[in-house]
Amino acid sequence: MKKHNFSAGPAILPSTVIKEAARAVANYQGMGLSLLELSHRGPEFTAIMDEANSLMKEILELPDNYKVMWLTGGASSQFYMAPFNFLNQGETAAYTDTGTWASKAIKEAKNFGNVSVLCSSKDENYTFIPRGYRIPSTAKYLHLTSNNTIYGTQMHKFPKSPIPLVCDMSSDFLSRPFDPSPFGLIYAGAQKNLGPAGVTVAIVREDMLGTVDRVMPSMLDYRTFVNNNSLYNTAPVFPIYVSMLTLRWIKKSGGLKAMQRKARARARVLYNEIDSNPLFKGTVAKSDRSQMNVCFVMEEKYAALESEFMSLTKENGMVGLKGHRSVGGFRASIYNAMPKSSVVALVDLMQEFAKRKA
Ligand SMILES: *Cc1c(COP(=O)(O)O)cnc(C)c1O
Numbered sequence: 409m410k411k412h413n414f415s416a417g418p419a420i421l422p423s424t425v426i427k428e429a430a431r432a433v434a435n436y437q438g439m440g441l442s443l444l445e446l447s448h449r450g451p452e453f454t455a456i457m458d459e460a461n462s463l464m465k466e467i468l469e470l471p472d473n474y475k476v477m478w479l480t481g482g483a484s485s486q487f488y489m490a491p492f493n494f495l496n497q498g499e500t501a502a503y504t505d506t507g508t509w510a511s512k513a514i515k516e517a518k519n520f521g522n523v524s525v526l527c528s529s530k531d532e533n534y535t536f537i538p539r540g541y542r543i544p545s546t547a548k549y550l551h552l553t554s555n556n557t558i559y560g561t562q563m564h565k566f567p568k569s570p571i572p573l574v575c576d577m578s579s580d581f582l583s584r585p586f587d588p589s590p591f592g593l594i595y596a597g598a599q600k601n602l603g604p605a606g607v608t609v610a611i612v613r614e615d616m617l618g619t620v621d622r623v624m625p626s627m628l629d630y631r632t633f634v635n636n637n638s639l640y641n642t643a644p645v646f647p648i649y650v651s652m653l654t655l656r657w658i659k660k661s662g663g664l665k666a667m668q669r670k671a672r673a674r675a676r677v678l679y680n681e682i683d684s685n686p687l688f689k690g691t692v693a694k695s696d697r698s699q700m701n702v703c704f705v706m707e708e709k710y711a712a713l714e715s716e717f718m719s720l721t722k723e724n725g726m727v728g729l730k731g732h733r734s735v736g737g738f739r740a741s742i743y744n745a746m747p748k749s750s751v752v753a754l755v756d757l758m759q760e761f762a763k764r765k766a
Contacts, residue, residue, distance in 0.1 A: 412725055417741070419601070422744075428653055429650045457637065467663055468611070485608065486576065492628055493620060498521065500523070502550045505529070507553055527541040535561070548572075549571055550571055555700050557578065579601065582602060582655075595609065603653075675699040682702070682704045685762050687706055688707065689704065703735050726753070
């Protein structure tokens with residue numbers, strides 16, 4: 409029996425995608441070869457890469473001046489690669505400190521130029537998304553984290569900015585439509601909402617390129633990826649293939665509007681239960697609640713029941729519900745591929761537990 413997979417990442421993928429990927433690994437299109445054995449420069453992989461790029465552009469409605477790159481090193485490598493490509497020594501980049509990943513991005517950017525941290529919710533354990541900060545028009549870009557995977561907060565609106573936005577969308581990428589035009593760079597590790605670990609998508613607006621004067625190793629220069637269709641070196645063919653299958657699935661399922669509709673429906677069911685169940689409570693400001701990572705804890709007087717409920721979820725085929733150590737309690741990651749039925753199963757279990765204990 410397939411488990412209910414609430415893991416934060418690597419995370420759930422559509423079951424049809426996993427089946428097709430398994431077939432491709434065994435024998436790609438009846439060729440008598442595994443996809444894993446095919447040249448990254450052969451006609452088969454070239455077709456996969458072309459389809460992945462065109463689906464990405466179509467689904468996100470990207471104008472022609474945006475280029476899709478497939479990179480390695482995880483989203484964490486974009487923490488240094490973005491400032492390395494965009495920020496000269498002496499120039500300033502603006503950052504928002506909304507969680508652990510944001511603070512890691514800040515740390516790396518400091519190696520390459522000046523960093524102005526416009527706001528931080530760190531003192532309150534990142535339980536909300538700060539608002540009302542002033543964005544300096546002299547800064548080179550403003551870095552955002554659209555969804556804070558660990559804390560369960562999400563930017564439901566992006567700030568209006570006089571400078572290009574650079575955004576880590578790792579954990580809510582492709583979960584909702586948005587206007588790409590304020591963004592100079594969008595990046596996302598595949599393993600949350602797109603595919604297996606091992607590839608990171610970065611989408612760059614052309615005018616962001618070639619604006620720094622430092623010496624750049626080829627593999628750290630975005631232009632190398634743009635100019636070579638991400639095939640300057642051996643691209644991570646399998647993660648790209650599976651990502652392409654997920655993009656096909658998103659398109660077939662109705663695109664980003666459908667992803668958003670389903671995400672809202674899943675999140676609503678779960679947050680409603682958290683708010684009405686006497687045993688549980690949410691951990692973040694309601695207005696900033698994530699539709700992808702839902703964090704919750706036991707009410708104080710029921711704290712002793714936490715491990716009992718955790719065991720109960722496991723007995724009921726649910727995995728990945730343990731909250732990150734910096735928040736504790738529970739975290740249900742309910743990405744694009746999560747069926748509503750899995751969320752309902754969790755909610756039913758919470759209700760049953762409350763009936764017995766409250
Ligand atoms: C998971 C995650 C990362 C780190 O991704 P890696 O691919 O492991 O480097 C960065 N940012 C966010 C928002 C994440 O959720």
